[in-house]
Amino acid sequence: MDRAGLVRSIAAAQDDLITRAQALAAGFSRHDIDHLVAVGRWRPLARAVYLTDGSRGEPPPRRCRIRAAVLSLGPGAHVVFGTAAELLGIAGLPRRDEIHVALPGRAAKLARVSDPAIVLHQLEHQPGTVVQVSGIAASEPRLTVAEIILREHRYAAVSVLDSALNRGLLTAECLATVPALIRGRRGAVAARRYLAEADGRAQSPLETRTRLRCVDGRVPPDALQLEVRDDDGYLLGVGDLGWRGPRLIAEADGRDAHGTPEAAYADRRRQNLLVNAGWTILRFTWQDTLHPAYIPHTVRQAIAALRAR
Incomplete structure (x- = not known):
């Protein structure tokens, strides 16, 4: 393998990067390296480390x-x-x-x-x-x-x-x-x-933050990833946080998990099934967790209303 092929092989295994030491060991001279940088074919990313696909204008991946x-x-x-x-x-x-x-x-x-x-x-x-x-x-x-x-x-x-x-x-x-x-x-x-x-049942940081707001507000959920089934045992849905006594579920709506149209449609169908089974659904976003009192106050109000029925 010639020196250019060797450098390509090394760089391919490390996100198109090559170190100065690796290039020298492959047979490139210091002048060769400096020339490739000067003409823009190699782009310095850190001290003595170059992106060999320097022609790309976009920022390198994280x-x-x-x-x-x-x-x-x-x-x-x-x-x-x-x-x-x-x-x-x-x-x-x-x-x-x-x-x-x-x-x-x-x-x-x-x-x-x-x-x-x-x-x-x-x-x-x-x-x-x-x-x-x-x-x-x-x-x-x-x-x-x-x-x-x-x-x-x-x-x-x-x-x-x-x-x-x-x-x-x-x-x-x-x-x-x-x-x-x-x-x-x-x-x-x-x-x-x-x-x-710590509780590994939380499936996202938003679920964790929602739970902690409830704990801090003295309305902790008594279940996480609560499975709701009908009388025949059919799974109607899984709630992020649940209060089983008043039949209340809180959903943490993150952008990634719920941001697509397909996810939104699935959420609505699932919510309809749960509501028809007698459960009340609350939905919270990341922005809601930034206000310490909002989530526990909303949960407490919902529980009071359900118990008053």
């Missing part, structure tokens, strides 16, 4: 930028905190542009960062706590979650815990080991409370 950050910092570099959660598919944190990368000890002190979006952390992580996600080194799920809940406020922290449990990245047994992992660290007292509130 995963490409994350990989470039890790490649630019060399052996031992791995993503942590929210960036690791993002790669692992753990939801619950607000979208941020920063790319959090860790290096151990002296390597972190000597590292140079050219991209202002890269936040470098000096962290010593034990062998076995770093995994590969699509070929990018990242802190493993338990460590990622533990480090996030030490730093985030309650709603984000519990959402992250719920997401990791719901997606099977953590088990209840694994979660039980987190208190020992965070013992003595700043934020550990609050983080232990967040662990006690």
